[in-house]
Amino acid sequence: xxxxxxxxxxxxxxxxxxxxxxxxxxxxxxxxxxxxxxxxxxxxxxxxxxxxxxxxxxxxxxxxxxxxxxxxxxxxxxxxxxxxxxxxxxxxxxxxxxxxxxxxxxxxxxxxxxxx
Numbered sequence: 001x002x003x004x005x006x007x008x009x010x011x012x013x014x015x016x017x018x019x020x021x022x023x024x025x026x027x028x029x030x031x032x033x034x035x036x037x038x039x040x041x042x043x044x045x046x047x048x049x050x051x052x053x054x055x056x057x058x059x060x061x062x063x064x065x066x067x068x069x070x071x072x073x074x075x076x077x078x079x080x081x082x083x084x085x086x087x088x089x090x091x092x093x094x095x096x097x098x099x100x101x102x103x104x105x106x107x108x109x110x111x112x113x114x115x116x
Contacts, residue, residue: 004053008039027078029069031059 001019009015018039025033034040035056038104044056068078 001055003051004043004055005116007052008043026059026066027068031063031066034059 001022005015005019009018017031021032022037024029040059044054046052046054048054048057071078
């Protein structure tokens with residue numbers, strides 16, 4: 001969402017306000033309001049090349065995956081995309097540090113230790 005906003009809103013204050021508004025709508029399961037947002041509609045046919053983001057297509061394709069009220073009602077934690085990416089990135093980084101040696105059992109123990 002932030003990448004899309006950076007593509008279409010130059011003023012940082014307006015961009016931050018727009019992101020917060022869109023985020024709140026998604027958290028309240030109002031993805032249909034997001035899809036009808038003028039900025040989202042104006043850029044719905046954008047090609048996703050060169051790092052560009054088509055927010056309309058992204059949300060439209062994932063409506064069932066962003067049912068945050070349902071997930072919270074079931075007790076699931078809803079994290080940001082950056083947090084979700086960190087679940088993959090950080091363990092890989094730590095396991096691949098220069099000079100590291102791992103036995104077969106060690107990564108499991110490492111993760112248990114890292115949770116403390």
